[in-house]
Amino acid sequence: MPKNKRHKYERVKHLTNVTFSLFGKSRPPCSYPWYAPRYAGMKKVLELGCGKGEYSLAFAAADPRSLCVGIDSKSHRICVGAEKAIARGLDNVHFLRTRIEHIREFFMEQTIHEIWLTFPDPHPKKRAVKCRLSAAPFIDTYAHLLIPGGTVYLKTDSDLLYNYTRESVEQWGGQVLTASENIHGTDDSTPGARDIVSAFESAARLQGTTIKYLAFTLN
Numbered sequence: 001m002p003k004n005k006r007h008k009y010e011r012v013k014h015l016t017n018v019t020f021s022l023f024g025k026s027r028p029p030c031s032y033p034w035y036a037p038r039y040a041g042m043k044k045v046l047e048l049g050c051g052k053g054e055y056s057l058a059f060a061a062a063d064p065r066s067l068c069v070g071i072d073s074k075s076h077r078i079c080v081g082a083e084k085a086i087a088r089g090l091d092n093v094h095f096l097r098t099r100i101e102h103i104r105e106f107f108m109e110q111t112i113h114e115i116w117l118t119f120p121d122p123h124p125k126k127r128a129v130k131c132r133l134s135a136a137p138f139i140d141t142y143a144h145l146l147i148p149g150g151t152v153y154l155k156t157d158s159d160l161l162y163n164y165t166r167e168s169v170e171q172w173g174g175q176v177l178t179a180s181e182n183i184h185g186t187d188d189s190t191p192g193a194r195d196i197v198s199a200f201e202s203a204a205r206l207q208g209t210t211i212k213y214l215a216f217t218l219n
């Protein structure tokens, strides 16, 4: 393993804004830091598959009245975002290292205002369809966590995932609010839709790929 990555695995363990899912140790969701009294009444935003947390950091900086939680299974990536949050004095962003399949264990029903799926893996193979973050079991979880009228946003460079998600939402009985096959060619003003650009997104655009965008509700 590269030295740099190994150092991040070590450093991340000591960051106060990172929570780890510990195997076999279950806690009630209300005991996690994002439900601390100082965050009561704040808008809660989740970024799933946050990588280095570029969206979470940007949302937290743009709106001090919102609390953002970036979630990823890779702690060396989370380490980058969490250290930046501390360096920038952002105390309204946290990171959770877990698999997205387990997020119900960490959040209470109907307490989340927005869920962002930022460039999730498209899992193109048929046998991996169930791993797509817009497969029915994930949509069930989002519906469970969102407040009434809460919104899910997807940004992706994958036509396959974009079309699959539209169908999946419609089949589930949700409502697509906005659908764009090229978000950079529209005037959508949802913060984050166009103005936040992760390194992953920049690389995709440099290769000439258009960025697809969906906003949908489930209740």
Ligand SMILES: C[S@@+](CC[C@H](N)C(=O)[O-])C[C@H]1O[C@@H](n2cnc3c(N)ncnc32)[C@H](O)[C@@H]1O
Pocket: 048, 049, 050, 051, 052, 053, 054, 071, 072, 073, 074, 077, 098, 099, 100, 101, 118, 119, 120, 121, 198, 199, 200, 201
């Ligand atoms: C293509 S990267 C995108 C990262 C970031 N959102 C961005 O826009 O740059 C996908 C991320 O999702 C994470 N990921 C994929 N499947 C996951 C899962 N089931 N649970 C937790 N994280 C997952 C990966 O570790 C990776 O960091």
